Amino acid sequence: MFSEPILHVDMDAFYVEVERLDDASLSGVPVIVGGLGNRGVVAAASYEARQYGVFSAMPMAQARKLCRHARYVPPRMSRYSEVSESVFEIFRSVTPAVEGLSVDEAFLDVSSLRLLYQDSVEVAVEVRRRIREELDLPASVGVAPTKLVAKLASEDAKPDGLLHVPSSHLLEYLQALPVRRLWGVGEATHAMLEGFGVETIGDIAAMTPATLASRLGKAAATHLHELASGRDPRSVVSNDGAKSISVEATYESDLHDLAKIDREILAHCERLAQRLRKAGYAAKTVTLKVRLGDFTTVTRSHSLPSPIDVTRDLWSIARELYSRIDLQSQGIRLLGIGAASLVAKGTPRQMALDGSRHQALAAATDRVRDRYGSDAVGPAALADAPEPERPIS
Numbered sequence: 001m002f003s004e005p006i007l008h009v010d011m012d013a014f015y016v017e018v019e020r021l022d023d024a025s026l027s028g029v030p031v032i033v034g035g036l037g038n039r040g041v042v043a044a045a046s047y048e049a050r051q052y053g054v055f056s057a058m059p060m061a062q063a064r065k066l067c068r069h070a071r072y073v074p075p076r077m078s079r080y081s082e083v084s085e086s087v088f089e090i091f092r093s094v095t096p097a098v099e100g101l102s103v104d105e106a107f108l109d110v111s112s113l114r115l116l117y118q119d120s121v122e123v124a125v126e127v128r129r130r131i132r133e134e135l136d137l138p139a140s141v142g143v144a145p146t147k148l149v150a151k152l153a154s155e156d157a158k159p160d161g162l163l164h165v166p167s168s169h170l171l172e173y174l175q176a177l178p179v180r181r182l183w184g185v186g187e188a189t190h191a192m193l194e195g196f197g198v199e200t201i202g203d204i205a206a207m208t209p210a211t212l213a214s215r216l217g218k219a220a221a222t223h224l225h226e227l228a229s230g231r232d233p234r235s236v237v238s239n240d241g242a243k244s245i246s247v248e249a250t251y252e253s254d255l256h257d258l259a260k261i262d263r264e265i266l267a268h269c270e271r272l273a274q275r276l277r278k279a280g281y282a283a284k285t286v287t288l289k290v291r292l293g294d295f296t297t298v299t300r301s302h303s304l305p306s307p308i309d310v311t312r313d314l315w316s317i318a319r320e321l322y323s324r325i326d327l328q329s330q331g332i333r334l335l336g337i338g339a340a341s342l343v344a345k346g347t348p349r350q351m352a353l354d355g356s357r358h359q360a361l362a363a364a365t366d367r368v369r370d371r372y373g374s375d376a377v378g379p380a381a382l383a384d385a386p387e388p389e390r391p392i393s
């Protein structure tokens with residue numbers, strides 16, 4: 001048995017490092033990847049740029065003030081996905097138990113490798129070495145008995161490092177960390193905890209669950225107290241990297257016009273349906289994500305008894321979800337539609353909601369697109385549409 005069977009691998013400044021692979025002149029200088037338009041945000045900042053106070057999700061205008069001389073690069077998501085595939089191939093060649101969290105981050109359960117390696121640190125060293133040698137990229141790894149601690153350790157290992165938290169030092173390591181780093185402690189909880197003098201994770205562990213429950217409610221208190229005491233029973237749940245597929249766009253100016261919004265929803269559904277079918281999946285869950293002018297993000301999901309993959313079905317659900325969002329007369333800054341609970345094609349399933357006609361139409365549409373390109377056919381409502389809104393990300 002490995003006593004620390006969980007690895008959390010996180011690539012360092014992933015988008016920046018991929019850009020550096022393709023353009024050596026970006027090495028050693030501050031690099032900021034992000035939307036270059038007026039309303040763009042920082043998607044990734046190199047460690048050189050972080051020294052100027054630039055960090056991800058910061059408005060680009062602010063980043064430009066802080067680090068005027070940085071190299072600014074627009075994101076190339078398809079290139080990052082491509083490199084991400086290679087990173088995940090390395091993970092999966094090490095162990096089948098890989099739980100991807102994002103393009104550049106995953107948990108690996110390496111307990112099945114105990115006959116091949118002396119301990120899990122040896123596996124972590126190997127993973128880092130292969131990522132460096134095969135892809136020429138830096139990655140940080142946390143090695144720990146639990147998911148929470150492995151993740152915290154990889155953060156502390158950055159950049160380009162490895163941190164091993166042995167079971168025997170688990171509590172000691174956790175206790176000293178600021179309470180903010182515990183999963184489930186958002187801004188509000190943090191403020192409340194600070195209000196009664198809680199600063200470290202150790203402070204939480206030292207409280208009785210009852211005292212904590214009187215302030216936070218039973219569910220949150222139990223959750224935090226368990227984590228703070230080093231108990232995190234969650235196991236690594238393998239996924240194959242295709243957990244969900246989504247389409248989203250951010251708009252140069254907020255969308256207010258209902259007809260325009262509806263057309264955007266339809267266009268998103270059309271693209272989503274196409275991507276689903278191309279990947280060989282149908283979805284049992286549809287999610288609508290809307291970011292309002294004031295940056296509030298609202299999501300609504302609906303799950304179905306049988307999976308769908310045609311535009312019309314996705315659209316009817318997305319519209320229904322949209323009607324449940326209270327816009328409070330604000331405009332829409334970002335609109336996204338996602339498909340989750342994916343089922344591989346060939347799995348028995350019902351026909352589209354109102355019969356097989358739309359499915360046959362979808363198959364025909366896909367064939368035309370394959371031959372003549374993606375603009376060759378599409379829903380009539382889109383054909384009449386004026387110029388589409390220009391997405392900036």
Ligand SMILES: [Mg+2]
Pocket residue numbers: 010011012013014104105
């Ligand atoms: Mg990362």
